[in-house]
Amino acid sequence: MKRLKSIDQETIRRLNQKKILNLLYRNNKLTKQDISQKLDISIPTVISNSNDLIEQGFLQEAGVAESTGGRKPTIIKFIPDCRYSFGVCITKDRVRIILANLNFNVIHETNFHMPENLCDFKDIIIKVRNCVEKIINNLNIPLDKILGIGFSLPGVVDEKRLFLKNMTNLGIRNIFFKEFECFFKFPVFIENEANASAYAEAFINFSDTKNSLIFISITEGVGTGIVIGDSVYKGFNKRAGEFGHMTIVKNGRKCNCGKMGCWELYASKKALLDEYRNIFNDDKNNLSYFLKMTQTNQKAKAILDTYVDFLAEGIKNIILTLDPKDILIGGEIFPYKSFIEEDLIKKVFESNSFYDKNQCNVMFSSLGENASIFGAAFLPMEKIFFL
Ligand SMILES: [Zn+2]
Incomplete structure (x- = not known):
């Protein structure tokens, strides 16, 4: 940025x-x-x-x-409707597409499920192109009003080369988005999903560019986007913010990345659901069902408590490493905010001799489940607002 x-x-x-x-x-x-x-x-x-x-x-x-x-x-x-931008958010289960104006009002939204046996990633992009063309034709939007299309991807991304190195949790690697530029009649942008979310939070909600903000995206894995000063910190190899793979349990669970005991194996949405399903031997019910159960069932409550403990430990490490002003939590965990947020804040700051809760603001994202897709839509808009 x-x-x-x-x-x-x-x-x-x-x-x-x-x-x-x-x-x-x-x-x-x-x-x-x-x-x-x-x-x-x-x-x-x-x-x-x-x-x-x-x-x-x-x-x-x-x-x-x-x-x-x-x-x-x-x-x-x-005039927020003077230009528009497409945002695309790719997750393990579905692909979501929005058309937004410069105020992030969603003009149109659509989505499709990720194919079960995906052979060629290009097929996804062709589907996205078809949806985009349909939206443009139906709404009769002049092409010169469309700034571009931004993709938010849960993986390691080189945004300048339009290269997606890998999306470990989706089993996808080495995708050159440059090859997809010809599919669209406007510029294509890509960004890591947590970085995109951090962009959206920093631009939409935090006008003070002196902020330091960490966005923790909790979905299949755990990704973090780091805004320091006035830009997203990416690191030398574009891998900064891979806190999801910091070791939280020595010789712990085996991760897709090859290491053991990575934070995301204990703090992701998937980790919480897997734990419930293992302990209760239930492979049908979803997270909403389980979280309601935590209100009355002690065994379920203990699973949630352990999960929040792990989440808090990781956040403590992030605070100690980066000393941010704000830590915002979002991604697919967002709908379950009411079950997690209060306890999480308590656990992050209890017996913490370095920080108290007035020194670092830990909370769920105000953009809800939209942080990632708004970040995607923001990528083509960036040049309007910044040099
Ligand atoms: Zn890992």
């Missing part, structure tokens, strides 16, 4: 336009005078740049405000 940093003479105009767009994105409408004051740029610069943005369709004039002396100031308004 290239933020509003590298300023030189050539880019000042573009930078001012991005600043104006960011400000109006968060405030919806402001007078030219307000924009000038809040961004500390001159009124003629605001007028010239907002005229450009009006021409590009991002903004429009929306009447005048009350005068505080002199001419009534013109109000400028952000």
Whole structure:
């Protein structure tokens, strides 16, 4: 995420336009005078740049405000429907596709199940393309209003080369999304699912770019996205945030990654369901059934307690490593927030001599199950808001 940093003479105009767009994105409408004051740029610069943005369709004039002396100031308004973006979220069970406007209002949504015996990953992309074309035709959206399509993937991703190295829990590896670019009439973007979620959280909910935020995505596995300062920290080999594979139990359960005792084998949604199914010898009922049971059944409650213990241990390690301001939990575990959140926060901070709960905010994501797919849709939008 290239933020509003590298300023030189050539880019000042573009930078001012991005600043104006960011400000109006968060405030919806402001007078030219307000924009000038809040961004500390001159009124003629605001007028010239907002005229450009009006021409590009991002903004429009929306009447005048009350005068505080002199001419009534013109109000400028952000137009969220001036551009759209497709977001695609691929999980083990299904592929979800949304079309969103710049305010992340979902204009259309569809999904399909992952085929049971997937031979060629290309088949998934062809299905996605068919859904996308249908949406564009049905809604009659001009192609020049579509910024692109972003894919959120539960695996190791090199987003610049459009290369998916692997999705361990889906048994998929070495996929070149570059080969799929010709399937779409607009740019293609990819990102790791936890990073995409962290992007979405940081952009939509945290306007203060000085934040440090960790997104923990709990699904089949556990992924983490790290926002430090004003960008997602990826690491030298693009593998930063693989906390799901830190050892939490020495010589513990065997992981798909080849190691033993990885955190995700104890803290993923799958781990919780597997534990219930093993202990209760029940391979039919789902997580909702089990979690309701924890209200009345002591054995079920003990399984949940152990799960939350493991989740808390991992989070403590993350806090000690990165000292973040916010830790947000999301992914497929999100619907079960009410069974987990309160106990989890208690366990993270009890007998913790390093931190108390006022020093690191641990909570479930406010974007619910949408963090990952909003992050996917954000990938093509990024260039609108940032240099
Ligand atoms: Zn592992």
